[in-house]
Amino acid sequence: MTLRCPYCRGTFEQAEGQKCPHCGKFVNLPPHLRPAKPLRVSRRERTSRYDVQHRETLTPTFQFGRKPSTLFIALAVLAVVGGLLLVRVAAPRKTHRRTRSLVALEAVDTLATATSIFEEECGRVPTDAEGFIVLISNPGIPGWDGPYINLIKPDPWEEPYRYSASNGVARIASCGPDKLPDTADDIVATTADL
Numbered sequence: 001m002t003l004r005c006p007y008c009r010g011t012f013e014q015a016e017g018q019k020c021p022h023c024g025k026f027v028n029l030p031p032h033l034r035p036a037k038p039l040r041v042s043r044r045e046r047t048s049r050y051d052v053q054h055r056e057t058l059t060p061t062f063q064f065g066r067k068p069s070t071l072f073i074a075l076a077v078l079a080v081v082g083g084l085l086l087v088r089v090a091a092p093r094k095t096h097r098r099t100r101s102l103v104a105l106e107a108v109d110t111l112a113t114a115t116s117i118f119e120e121e122c123g124r125v126p127t128d129a130e131g132f133i134v135l136i137s138n139p140g141i142p143g144w145d146g147p148y149i150n151l152i153k154p155d156p157w158e159e160p161y162r163y164s165a166s167n168g169v170a171r172i173a174s175c176g177p178d179k180l181p182d183t184a185d186d187i188v189a190t191t192a193d194l
Helices: 043-056 070-090 100-122
Strands: 002-004 011-013 162-166 169-174 187-190
Touching: 100 169, 100 187
Parallel strands: none
Antiparallel strands: 002 011, 162 169, 169 187
16 A cells, blocks of 8 residues: 655555655554554553654644634634733833823913914914914914914813903913912913013
């Protein structure tokens, strides 16, 4: 009977425990082609035969072209997801979070800077009636070269920023946590500060 080597795909005649003449590796015969074993084998004979076979035989442990099982794929996905969750839980969290007051202070400073740029280009600060609108769109003011700011959101306490102008100085304020104007917790910037 002719056999095919699983390693090099060469063909040769059947022989138990014989090396492939092409690649030199030992080839295991399929169980139905192996000669019948004696019913009782001594321990010494079993051990010595196993040692020889184990040292010299390279037995493939998988079949070529076989797809991985669904259980294996599910376990692999579960391991990856579990690892990601573990990293997310175990990772130190960022401790520097911006407080509402800091966010409001940055917004007030940004509005004050935009107002001072408007003042340099147009020669005046916006009036109380114009407010922040002239920083976004031009109502026909000569020298306007904006927009100076793209969007004005409410402060972190969901109140609008307050604008007032007197004697050529603009005052921009957030009412702060108490949401009441002109109190001690107001966050204020003026164009005179810049």
